[in-house]
Amino acid sequence: MVPTGKATTIRRTFSRETSVGIEIEADPSIIWALLTNAADFPRWNSTVLSIDGTIAPGKGIALVSTLAPKRTFKLKVKEFLPETTLVWGDAMGKRRYTLTKNTGGNTLFAMTEKIGGPLFPLFAKMIPSFDKAFEQFAGDLKKEAESILNANY
């Protein structure tokens, strides 16, 4: 995935997959801390209204996003590899975050969400595009992580 900060979506009959990647000038530990501190999300991430619960292996969270502010998504943390991979999801789909440290000390952040299933074609048109929200998410994460690293402490 080219880390341009631009989202791409692949549409199939029974699924849809949206991805975004961006290079962040910060250590993976900072990005990981931002991605796993549930209560702090709304402070820096303009696509998230709230996350209740603890982002930890096997734990459940309740997420409300700007894409569907009236819905609370009950999700489970399915993979949790510190500073590398975080996956949460439900029966409909999974969102995967991956962090890769590059040789220059920066971090490549990638986020992919795949939704689908046998009944997906019936609902596909009702589910809004994730592209803009994904780009916003990646941009907010980059801005926050870089401002932490460059803060004059």
Next chain:
Amino acid sequence: MTIEQLTKEFEQASGQLRSYILRITASVADTEDLVHDTWLKATEKIDSFREQSSARTWLFAIASNLAKDNLRARRRWVSHVTDIAKEAALSDPGFFREAMQIHATSPQGQFEIKEHIAFCFTCIAKSLPLEQQVSLLLKEVYEFKVGEIAQILDSTEAMIKYYLHTGRSKMISIFDGRCALIKKEGICHQCSELNGIFNPKQRFQEEIVKIELAREAATAGKEHLFDLRMKVIRGIDPFTSNAAALQLHHLEQNRKVMEKYLEKDPG
């Protein structure tokens, strides 16, 4: 390091260690125990001190570890702690009776607004996750560098920056929403209310302009106001200040109220 050198270093740092631990635990009894334990641990580990850091940093690291162990199983306070504690104090006639007694008889029983600002920060900072609270205290109050805090907390500089950034942001937002000293719409007026009780002859507005934080409130940005608040706190030792006895009594009250509140609150 010899035991004589350690004794000297400990004596030099002990005042700051006491206030630091008090600000983390909000308990005088725990503070006394933990300062004592810090000394014992330091003497035990004296041979492992390799001068990779200053003795002060090393002592703060020992104290921080002990304080973290002490607090690990306890829940964090809530950001509106002062509202809950006020309600409890108002329904407890004994609290004000004791406070008035301290005010009337103790040489450290004065009520000073700047000391209340420091007290208030101690209480509210206990609503932050522990690492954020501790990092913020070490940086803003005890003036350690990020690299030294990383040594004290056995973490990375990147993570310490994260704790500082997040902790500062949260505290700035809480004070911006609550503190009537810096914002007209602020919902917390406890400084002026308590000043009215303990210093009825004082004019609050005349007193408040003596404090740079309040003086600059109308013109300065939120970040700068937070820095000014930290300046107030740096200038106060909660054990030796003019208002120490009164504020420690108040802190003890808030701690008990919070412990009860958190027991009942399912979280």
